[in-house]
Amino acid sequence: MSQNTLPIGIFDSGVGGLTVYRALHDRLPNEHFIYLGDTARVPYGTKSLATVERYAIENSQFLASRGIKLLVVACNTASALALPKIREKIGLDVVGVIGPGGRKAVELTRGKERPKIGVIATEATVASNAYYEAIRRASDSAEVLQKGCPLFVPLAEEGWTSEPETYSIAAKYLEAMKEFHPDALVLGCTHYPILREVIQQTVGEDVKLIDSGEATAEEVEKLLIEKGLSNPARHAGERHLCDDLDHFYVTDAAERFAHVAERFLGAKPSKLEAIEVYGVDELRQKPER
């Protein structure tokens, strides 16, 4: 099998990465995907560096063992903390969501002498300063304001995308951001695109919202072309989110995953399996019995 026809691997700590899957799927209709949601160990945002690295490596090795041509780390926390270790362990191109999200923000504010860029994310991602650093690497004149919004994740999973409570909580979290009035605001958590409407209305219609998943899909497209890895196959029929060309794995509670997937994507995965990823590396190194 040629490299080109292999799927793209995506892992996330849970269900949030489905917004990244959606962005990749929309931009790259010729590709197919293997998605791993580490639902047994979600969330990563409250865990230590060592733990996140360990989980990220186990997930990456699982996906690598299925045969993929490129790995997308959809989880912001894992992208912030574990990219170097993942690259060290698996011999594949690895794309995280933070670099693309940060670079896109700078690109969209080009022309401003001193672009103002806001970042909203989980508290762990904010504390890691990863977006700040990605933005400053792309523009050393950018002014950056970061803000953690812990309740946005459970609100998105609850499906409260237009409730007055959600607007009220957004107004509270984004008070200083509104005052800062950024040129662009990075949605630095995979769940936040689900609340896009609320966030846009709260900060004002003139603020450009950046979905890190969409920015990542753009960079993945460029990378595939650059490396000659695009899938030439044209699928006979139309492609749909969650159709049977894409394979979904979770480490626990497949039913709940399918339920939230439907809430986020409007469709349940056709192919969904619960698996274990613990110690994949050790298992692979053992001689077969």
Place this chain on the structure above:
Amino acid sequence: MSQNTLPIGIFDSGVGGLTVYRALHDRLPNEHFIYLGDTARVPYGTKSLATVERYAIENSQFLASRGIKLLVVACNTASALALPKIREKIGLDVVGVIGPGGRKAVELTRGKERPKIGVIATEATVASNAYYEAIRRASDSAEVLQKGCPLFVPLAEEGWTSEPETYSIAAKYLEAMKEFHPDALVLGCTHYPILREVIQQTVGEDVKLIDSGEATAEEVEKLLIEKGLSNPARHAGERHLCDDLDHFYVTDAAERFAHVAERFLGAKPSKLEAIEVYGVDELRQKPER
């Protein structure tokens, strides 16, 4: 060392069990405690039966290996799903929070011909029907209404105990409960006592709120007396929550745990250690090297 002077073990999926620790500490000032918060694998509420059992057994074995005279399972999900397996694996008295919470509700509504009892909990606890069954075992005439309130946990951890958004979300979740107008309402999640005020005001001052942690502390007191296991020691000075007679372990992110502990209890643990509990059983069975 006599059994009596051994500590009581408490485990929870994370930080919520601190409300159960507080209840035990307040009622049993002669006892000391070992608390394990499985912060690396929190939350349990969205995980499968097999996974929750495995985690619960690992936690129980860790605490048993430190020398305890009794085990309290503070986590509602683990109490609902894993008590039989834990009892099978460790040779100690094990007390969960669901039986005591359910029995207390029935006790407080005694005299009513058809007591009406409400239960609010995580979606997993509600789906397990464990409170419903505990209540019906104690009173086969009780009418029970259960309701999952997923946002209460992140609201409690965020410390939003009197924000208007919290009242508004509570009003939404508890609309049918208010109409049901229970005689007693069980706070069936360790986090919910932190939002006690909001919940009381929302359902009405005449509804008796039952803190499962407090009900559990009462039953633990009775059990210690019955088994002759009470600690006779009178501590020289006054005891304080989180003082150095109590030992806290977490499986990850000790700093965040200390932070939320302060929010919940008004004090940070004096003795707090991060440890691993994975495969404690296997490790103990290996010969020492």
